[in-house]
Amino acid sequence: MRTICFYFQVHQPFRLKPYRFFDIGEDHHYWDDYLNRNVIRKVAQKCYLPMNALLLELIHKYNGKFKVAFSLSGTFLDQMEAYAPEVLESFQKLVATGHVELLNETYTHALAALKSKEEFTSLVKKHQDRIKELFNGYTPKVFRNTELIYSDQIGAMVAELGYEAVLTEGAKHILGWKSPNYVYSNAIEPKLKVLLKNFLLSDDIAFRFSNKTWADYPLTTDKFINWINAIPKEEQVVNLFMDYETFGEHQWAETGIFEFMRYLPEAVLNHSSFTFSTPSEVAAAVPAVSKIHVPVPISWADEERDLTAWLGNDLQDEAFDRLYEMEKSVKQIDDPEIQRDWGYLQTSDHFYYMCTKFFSDGSVHEYFSPYDTPYDAFINYMNVLSDFMLRVKQKTEEMKCP
Template sequence: MRTICFYFQVHQPYRIKPYRFFDIGEDHYYWDDYSNRSIMRKVAQKCYLPMNKLLLELIREHEGRFKVAFSISGVCLDQFEAYAPDVLDSFRELVATGHVELLAETDGHALSALKSKVEFSRMVERHSAKIAKHFHGYTPKTFRNTELIYSDKIGEMVYDMGYSTILTEGAKHILGWKSPNFVYTAASQPKLKVLLKNFQLSDDIAFRFSNKTWPDYPLTVDKFVNWIREIPAEQETLNLFMDYETFGEHQWADSGIFEFMRALPAAIMRDTSFTFSTPAEVAEHGKPIAPIQVPVPISWADEERDLTAWLGNDLQNEAFTKLYELEEDVKLLADDYDIQRDWTYLQTSDHFYYMCTKFFSDGDIHAYFSPYDTPYDAFINYMNALSDFILRVKRAKKALAKAKAETDL
């Protein structure tokens, strides 16, 4: 089997509106509806709608030989439903071809796997329910954790939830001399297959495509296909994982990114021995060659491929700790829709990403994605909203206890 697996992450967070200290206890709605709607419509027009149209044409043109996979976060599905139903329809049309795989993940695009197995499982169940709701009962077979975060412990939890395949980063410090272009198994659970991102070729498209200072600029289809042809014959799978917003948003249309993608599948099928497969197909047909050990969590972020993009400083760790101190109380309020919605949206990893204080190798990337002037502004705004949320949870818990006591009488 010589196959290429294209996987795209589709995600937009619910951004928090400017929330002042004096709003605590007074304003219980945290979300910047105007920004969220505006950004969703902008990205829909620049990326989601034109790229979905292009992929649909490629699948039909190649009669199903071209295949891709998506993980669409639950918070993104909520925004599609609210602000971009046309985008949701276009994804449904893609899935209906039978040549697109949808992956499972956490509903809130959250870091819950690092803190709570119970909350992690709840998040995954909620996400699967949303996928089934929006895509005619579709049941995901493959799992992708938030930002490809993975460890041996996470692998065990994912397998226990019923998944037999997971995606993660082909990080150098984990692979060593080994290649990401094989199927592996989890060291902690041999029945769990692990597909690793080839970050070199993936990032050539996702990050370097329009970089005029890159020695290999411009990236042409012929050049990329030649690199694929250079992959040793015994290496059977090439996993190209990237943000879907690469197309039209991070790499603008005038960079030629859409034309590149339109021509790529035909060139690969014509000039190489590679086919295209979904992650589930790679796992089904690929023979694992070895276990992969990941004792400390990895991700696909930054040069380090670790967790420091989200949990690398005191600001992030304080916010993260304060948030998950609420878990047990929030569980008691399962029937409170607003509490459950805000609990999910406050867990979204982007809030912690905005607090990152890296100013060197990856500082520009962090600044590009953040709506705040500084990480400290992000921390203050988040903690103000979280402080109000804490008050609401305490009051709701007290009211619930009082109602229960009165019922018992």
């Protein structure tokens, strides 16, 4: 079996509105509804609707031989329902074909796996329920953690929840001389298959496609087919993992990205020995060649492929620690607004905006951030968190009163 596995991350955070020190204790609505709606509507028109229509066309054209997988974060699903129901409907049509796989993740695209097993499990189960509710009882078999963050211990937690496989980055410092084009297994729970992103081929599409200074520009389907045909015959799986917003948002339609995807299935099926498979099909059909040891968490972000996109500097660590100090108190509070805000405040993007890296990784962080500087992101988040702490304290005290 030689197969290509396409997986797309689909996520949008609830961005915070500008929240001043003087708002603390006075204003309990934290979310920039106007900005969030505008972002969703813009990306829906540029990416979600045209790309979903293209994928549906390709699935029908090739009678199911072309297939893909998505993870749809809970914050994305909530915003689709509120601001772009036609996008949600288009995803439902794709899943109804039977040739699109959905994965589970933490509901709010959180970093909980790094801090609290209890909260991690709670967010995963909430996402399970939401997928089942919106997609006609659909039950995912494969898991992908926020931003492909993975370690041996996280994999063990995923296995404990009953998943067959997990997706993560084919990081060079983990693989060494090994290839990402095999299926591996978790070092603690070998029954859990581990699918690794082929970051070179994935990033050729996601990041380098429109880069005119790239030596291989322009990327054509013929060129791509030559590259995958050159992969050694014993290497069975090419995992192409990327943000869904690659299509139309990060790489504009004018770059030819949609045409590239339109003609890629035909080129693969007619001019290579590869097929297309979903992650669960890969996990079921391809045996693991060995365990993959990941003692320290990895991710698919930045050059380091570690956690420094979200954690590691003083701003990020302070915000992260203060947030999770409230976990036990929040879990005792039966208030839907408190629970909603608690979940949305865990979204990894808030910590991503506080990253102080420079050079190329810094520019990527700036591209995604609604703030002028990481320090602005930190101050705004901590103002919101201060108000949230007051609300949690007040609710806790009210519960103590007879």
